[in-house]
Amino acid sequence: MTRAPGQRFKYHPFQPSFKKSLPTYTKFIESTPSLLSEGIQYFGFHLDAGHLDSMFILPDGCLDIVICCYPHQPSANICGSIVRRRKGIFVRPDCDYFAIRFLPGYAERFLKYPVSEFTENEIPLQDVLPHADRLLEAVAAQSSFTERIRAFEAFYTEHYSSKLDTPALVEYLTEKIIGGKGTVPIADLAADTGYSTRYMHKTFERYVGVSPKLFSRIIRFQHVLNALEKPRGAETLDGIMELGYFDQNHFIKEFKEFSAVTPTKYLKRSGLLVD
Structure with missing residues (x-):
């Protein structure tokens, strides 16, 4: 690690x-x-x-x-x-x-x-x-x-006399998840760290506030938001498998869970997609 x-x-x-x-x-x-x-x-x-x-x-x-x-x-x-x-x-x-x-x-x-x-x-x-x-x-x-x-x-x-930091385990996990855009399997993260899954989850939730799995989903969602804002961002919808989603239904369901709207509606409201 x-x-x-x-x-x-x-x-x-x-x-x-x-x-x-x-x-x-x-x-x-x-x-x-x-x-x-x-x-x-x-x-x-x-x-x-x-x-x-x-x-x-x-x-x-x-x-x-x-x-x-x-x-x-x-x-x-x-x-x-x-x-x-x-x-x-x-x-x-x-x-x-x-x-x-x-x-x-x-x-x-x-x-x-x-x-x-x-x-x-x-x-x-x-x-x-x-x-x-x-x-x-x-x-x-x-x-x-x-x-x-x-x-x-x-x-x-x-x-505060000490540097603002975070435990090495949490730093490692957040960097791996963010660097992998939320697509790194949690089992792989546990194997990399050498800690039990239970200990990893408990420590991560204490310092990040959510489980590694939920945090990975949030990071993946944030990656999608940034991708949609780029030129030709609407084409992101055609590459959902590369973003770590199983299929289009999985993508739409998770996007709507976090944003309360579908990806298409988000693009239209943002002026990024014209009928």
């Missing part, structure tokens, strides 16, 4: 409702301090009243801390991994939102709770994180996306 130096698969979760609907949507991939490693991404947006009830989140295997930067009363929720499309719950319109996205496996060391406890839940940050009020005040006091990133990273440096 070894990984060659430098062989790391970058994961860029795709949330079309935000990226395609909000002109203010901003994303920053790399975190600056070495303590934060490669386990965090940031994004921000201004949400007006017209979009308050029309934002939908799709499964991506990540955990987010979403901060409403209302100057006099900032608030934040921990948004655990979801397993089907969900309507975004935002507390205020006409407000800047700043979010810290923990990539799969990295949130447990920050929150100091099993990530599985947050799956399919939204929990106020103040109920979980010591000094949460200080973090919210520091982030909300800033006027730009970059300054909010610096405020969070300063908070992390002040309150």
Whole structure:
């Protein structure tokens, strides 16, 4: 169970409702301090009243801390991994939102709770994180996306002395699943690690929030979403076997399970397919 130096698969979760609907949507991939490693991404947006009830989140295997930067009363929720499309719950319109996205496996060391406890839940940050009020005040006091990133990273440096990381087993499994686009058989992963399937599942769920099998399905779904957005993306529907699906019915059923619509309807709503 070894990984060659430098062989790391970058994961860029795709949330079309935000990226395609909000002109203010901003994303920053790399975190600056070495303590934060490669386990965090940031994004921000201004949400007006017209979009308050029309934002939908799709499964991506990540955990987010979403901060409403209302100057006099900032608030934040921990948004655990979801397993089907969900309507975004935002507390205020006409407000800047700043979010810290923990990539799969990295949130447990920050929150100091099993990530599985947050799956399919939204929990106020103040109920979980010591000094949460200080973090919210520091982030909300800033006027730009970059300054909010610096405020969070300063908070992390002040309150956490160790590098944000994840156990070697979890790192290995997430990299194999992401690198294989969700198509690596779970039995092969268990054989590679040398651990029992039970131990592998228990550890993975603690740090990622879902089982390796469900995480693989989510990664495969995310890979399909990205493929559909590329030029001639509609042709992806003709190569479902190469994406790891048994047949077209399997593909449609799983896509609809995660997105609540069929692949064809998704393409039409996104303007990627014309009748």
